[in-house]
Amino acid sequence: MSARPRILVHGASGRMGQALLRLAAGREDLHIVAAVSGRAPKQRVIDGVPYFGASELGGAPTFDVAIDFSLPGGFDPLLALCIKRGAGLVSGTTGLDDTQRVALDAAAAKIPVVWASNFSLGVAVLQDLVARAAAVLPGWDCDIVESHHTRKLDAPSGTALTLGEAAAGQGLTPHYASIRAGDIVGEHLVQFTSHGERIELVHRATNRDIFASGALHVAARLAGRSPRRYAIADLLGTAVA
Numbered sequence: 248m249s250a251r252p253r254i255l256v257h258g259a260s261g262r263m264g265q266a267l268l269r270l271a272a273g274r275e276d277l278h279i280v281a282a283v284s285g286r287a288p289k290q291r292v293i294d295g296v297p298y299f300g301a302s303e304l305g306g307a308p309t310f311d312v313a314i315d316f317s318l319p320g321g322f323d324p325l326l327a328l329c330i331k332r333g334a335g336l337v338s339g340t341t342g343l344d345d346t347q348r349v350a351l352d353a354a355a356a357k358i359p360v361v362w363a364s365n366f367s368l369g370v371a372v373l374q375d376l377v378a379r380a381a382a383v384l385p386g387w388d389c390d391i392v393e394s395h396h397t398r399k400l401d402a403p404s405g406t407a408l409t410l411g412e413a414a415a416g417q418g419l420t421p422h423y424a425s426i427r428a429g430d431i432v433g434e435h436l437v438q439f440t441s442h443g444e445r446i447e448l449v450h451r452a453t454n455r456d457i458f459a460s461g462a463l464h465v466a467a468r469l470a471g472r473s474p475r476r477y478a479i480a481d482l483l484g485t486a487v488a
């Protein structure tokens with residue numbers, strides 16, 4: 248592995264791909280060596296980075312980790328390439344089917360893999376804090392209030408359910424409330440209530456770039472690790488395990 252992990256961005260022309268490329272340019276802990284979109288790119292090299300269409304994926308240069316924010320249709324060839332090259336995979340692509348999820352788990356025997364529905368590092372920390380608080384507050388009420396913009400259709404949010412699982416894993420029974428208002432990017436309040444006292448843990452997302460910077464952070468720390476499935480929380484530190 249080179250000193251700075253070499254990153255392939257998959258889904259490079261999309262909203263997340265563009266954010267990844269913009270944010271990666273300011274980072275010292277990794278560098279982008281290839282950008283792949285679904286359709287063949289109009290421009291072959293941008294800011295020194297070679298661009299490829301999905302059908303040209305096999306021609307991508309050597310990379311240490313692929314970051315994938317694309318669509319399920321592009322997932323299988325990328326996973327196969329990562330295995331063939333012995334490279335890590337960080338994927339935030341949603342809508343994977345059961346076969347793809349099984350393939351991801353199987354790949355973890357050969358390469359280091361991260362898949363997450365939320366790449367905010369703050370949410371990963373909040374999840375850990377919720378589990379730790381729930382473990383020492385048996386019998387307390389646990390309520391999760393999530394707020395999002397009016398275009399969000401699902402409720403409670405997937406993140407709220409993940410936080411609820413963290414509390415339920417320690418024996419509490421979480422209850423949920425959802426607010427849909429204006430352009431709220433995403434807020435999650437987890438409150439633990441007893442008689443005469445209450446603890447509140449809250450995360451507020453104000454910018455969607457947090458998902459891209461979280462994925463870059465995780466990718467920089469996944470490079471060089473041994474094969475297995477990692478959670479974001481496993482990669483919050485800096486040491487190679």
Ligand SMILES: NC(=O)c1ccc[n+]([C@@H]2O[C@H](COP(=O)([O-])OP(=O)(O)OC[C@H]3O[C@@H](n4cnc5c(N)ncnc54)[C@H](OP(=O)(O)O)[C@@H]3O)[C@@H](O)[C@H]2O)c1
Nearest residue numbers: 258260261262263285286301316317321339341364365366
């Ligand atoms: N986990 C998280 O924290 C998180 C956060 C935000 C979004 N997401 C997920 O990330 C994914 C991308 O979101 P987005 O908003 O960036 O979507 P988007 O703007 O629609 O971009 C999709 C990207 O995927 C590319 N693509 C499509 N088919 C492909 C294929 N067969 N092979 C390779 N690339 C292909 C597209 O290329 P063309 O432009 O050439 O078609 C485009 O670059 C979605 O699954 C979304 O749900 C996850």
